Amino acid sequence: MNFELSSEQKTVRETVAAFAEREIAPHAAAWDREAFFPRDLFRRLGELGIMGMFWSEAYGGAGLDTVSTVVALEELSKADAGVGVTVAVQGLSGRIIEAFASEDLKRRCLPRMATGEWLGAFALTEAESGSDASSLRTQAVKRDGAYVLTGTKQWVTNGGYADVFVIFARTGGPGPKGISAFLVDRTSPGLSIGRVTHKLGIRSSNTVDVILDEVRVPAERLLDREGAGYKIALAQLAAGRLGIAAQAVGILAACLETSQRYALERCQFGRPIGAFQAVSFKIADMACDLDAARLLLYRAAWLRDQGKPVVDAASKAKLFASTAARRHAAECVQILGGYGYTTEFPAERYYRDAKITEIYEGTSEVQRIVIARELLGRLDERTAHDRPPSRVAPVRPPSSPDVTKVQN
Ligand SMILES: Cc1cc2nc3c(=O)[nH]c(=O)nc-3n(C[C@H](O)[C@H](O)[C@H](O)COP(=O)(O)OP(=O)(O)OC[C@H]3O[C@@H](n4cnc5c(N)ncnc54)[C@H](O)[C@@H]3O)c2cc1C
Numbered sequence: 001m002n003f004e005l006s007s008e009q010k011t012v013r014e015t016v017a018a019f020a021e022r023e024i025a026p027h028a029a030a031w032d033r034e035a036f037f038p039r040d041l042f043r044r045l046g047e048l049g050i051m052g053m054f055w056s057e058a059y060g061g062a063g064l065d066t067v068s069t070v071v072a073l074e075e076l077s078k079a080d081a082g083v084g085v086t087v088a089v090q091g092l093s094g095r096i097i098e099a100f101a102s103e104d105l106k107r108r109c110l111p112r113m114a115t116g117e118w119l120g121a122f123a124l125t126e127a128e129s130g131s132d133a134s135s136l137r138t139q140a141v142k143r144d145g146a147y148v149l150t151g152t153k154q155w156v157t158n159g160g161y162a163d164v165f166v167i168f169a170r171t172g173g174p175g176p177k178g179i180s181a182f183l184v185d186r187t188s189p190g191l192s193i194g195r196v197t198h199k200l201g202i203r204s205s206n207t208v209d210v211i212l213d214e215v216r217v218p219a220e221r222l223l224d225r226e227g228a229g230y231k232i233a234l235a236q237l238a239a240g241r242l243g244i245a246a247q248a249v250g251i252l253a254a255c256l257e258t259s260q261r262y263a264l265e266r267c268q269f270g271r272p273i274g275a276f277q278a279v280s281f282k283i284a285d286m287a288c289d290l291d292a293a294r295l296l297l298y299r300a301a302w303l304r305d306q307g308k309p310v311v312d313a314a315s316k317a318k319l320f321a322s323t324a325a326r327r328h329a330a331e332c333v334q335i336l337g338g339y340g341y342t343t344e345f346p347a348e349r350y351y352r353d354a355k356i357t358e359i360y361e362g363t364s365e366v367q368r369i370v371i372a373r374e375l376l377g378r379l380d381e382r383t384a385h386d387r388p389p390s391r392v393a394p395v396r397p398p399s400s401p402d403v404t405k406v407q408n
Contacts, residue, residue: 003295005071012068013075019048020079028080031204032349038083038204039161043116045087050076052114054091055098060111066239066301070246074297077250081353082204084250086119088243089157093120093166096236100223101183109164109183121162123153123210124233131366133168134176134230138212140169147171147182147222149215152194155360159208160193162186167212168229179229183221190215201352238304238314240361245297245314248321248357252290255325255332255350259283262336262345279335286328293321312374319367322357329354 005013023044031038045051053069055061064072069091077084094113097106097120112118129135138151149169156165165184172178184191194209223232263274263283273279300313329351333340340347358364 005067009065009068009071012064013071015048016050016072016075017078019045020075020083024076024079024083028083028204029343029346029349031080031082032201033203033343035198035203037086037161037206041083042086042090042119046114046116049114050087051090051116052094052110055094055110055114059098059106060114061094061098062114066242066304067298070242070249070297070301073243073246074250074253074294077247078254079250080204081247081251081350081356082202084247085202085205085244085356086158088240088247089122090120091243092122092236092240093162093164095239096122096166096181096223096232097164097183099235100181100228100232102220105183105221112163118163119158119161121156121158121165121210123156123159123165123167125154125156126152127154131363133233134179135174136168136170136179138167138169140171140180140182140217142171142219145219147180147217147219149182149184149190149212149217151212153210153212155197155207156210157205157207159210160196160206165191165210166223167210168233169212171226171229176230177227179233180226181223181229181232182217183223184212184215184217188215188217200355201349202356237362238300238310241314241318241367242297242301242304242310244357244361245293245300245317245321248318248325248354249290249293249297251350251354251357252286252293252321252325252328254346255328255354256283256286256290258345258347258350259286259332259335262339266336273335282331282335286331289320289324289328293317293324296320312371315362315367315370318357318361319364319371322354322364325350325354325357 042051049062050072052061053064053072056063073084073088076087090113094110097109113120124133126136126138138149140147140149151169163186167182167184168179169182170178171180190213192211194211197207199207260283263279264272266273296317300310300317303313304310332347333351336345336347339345
């Protein structure tokens with residue numbers, strides 16, 4: 001077992017951390033205050049190879065392994081979690097294009113996305129379908145060799161600036177098998193950007209409604225085949241969840257750094273507040289959870305790189321990292337006292353940013369459903385007479401109690 005990053009992975013961390021410290025961190029408070037989307041920053045991240053790090057060099061990407069991509073997302077999110085999610089969604093949409101689009105579309109989109117000239121978006125959620133994404137209602141009707149899309153997609157990250165959208169719509173009956181995925185250009189007639197969402201945190205990211213009013217999408221822009229949309233969304237889910245776990249780890253790392261620095265500098269009762277156990281124990285707990293969240297994250301990323309099953313590991317990483325980020329961001333504010341509650345310090349921004357990591361790419365409740373299903377099977381689909389899942393050894397009552405053994 002090896003807990004060291006490789007020299008390439010360390011280089012990714014150092015390069016992205018140096019860029020983030022220089023080009024992102026000094027502006028994060030202003031971008032948050034003004035809800036400013038730093039469009040030009042993503043061209044510079046493109047020059048660095050970060051916007052296309054998720055896909056292969058054949059399509060202009062950097063072809064980094066998953067561990068490197070989560071390390072990079074962590075460093076970006078440590079400086080500004082809004083920037084982190086923008087890049088994570090570029091990865092989500094780019095990976096789908098690489099895996100499921102035609103050769104022509106890959107050559108057209110991916111090199112432009114890699115330079116940061118184009119941004120991608122992923123549009124699954126609708127007003128009435130969030131966790132239950134398979135109940136989406138946007139329609140794709142086949143007409144004259146094309147599909148005509150009608151509906152409204154909600155909370156599309158990057159949507160206001162995206163050049164290409166992966167859009168999920170219904171080509172068949174109800175349920176997951178009736179869903180297909182399409183690659184749609186921003187310039188398609190009938191596609192417009194609706195309401196901009198005003199958010200609690202990650203305010204430097206862009207979140208909008210996307211309105212589809214009889215948008216004609218050529219048949220070659222159907223990804224994979226009719227009815228494969230839900231499978232496509234699920235296939236990318238684990239990688240997407242790792243992106244959000246990395247965002248949470250980045251926020252947590254920022255909380256630890258801010259808390260450490262403040263605990264050493266701030267003096268009350270004639271000594272640094274870090275001398276008080278009530279403060280130092282909070283920081284110790286924060287450091288433990290940061291380590292644990294990182295280990296879960298890197299293990300899941302490593303499993304994906306080995307081609308091993310990752311769904312369960314990705315859910316555990318996201319659940320743990322997001323819960324820890326939200327909890328410790330609150331403690332970071334507490335350590336900074338009244339100053340933590342003001343915009344003079346970044347603690348209140350971490351507190352607001354951390355919350356979203358428990359909600360998108362599957363809420364914490366949904367992650368628990370995934371983890372529990374791995375342990376117990378799909379109990380909601382079983383009757384009392386079904387046999388237990390084969391991976392669980394039956395619990396046998398002892399034939400006669402052994403009274404010589406001490407119970408504890
Ligand atoms: C800032 C932001 C950016 C986003 N970006 C994107 C994007 O780019 N693309 C995209 O497609 N979507 C995006 N989303 C949508 C996001 O993925 C959903 O908000 C999320 O999946 C939850 O769906 P919901 O908000 O409809 O909540 P709901 O599904 O309505 O859930 C409400 C509550 O009920 C709980 N719940 C629901 N079902 C169950 C269950 N079976 N068991 C137990 N509890 C349950 C949930 O955990 C939650 O606590 C974004 C959302 C936000 C806020």
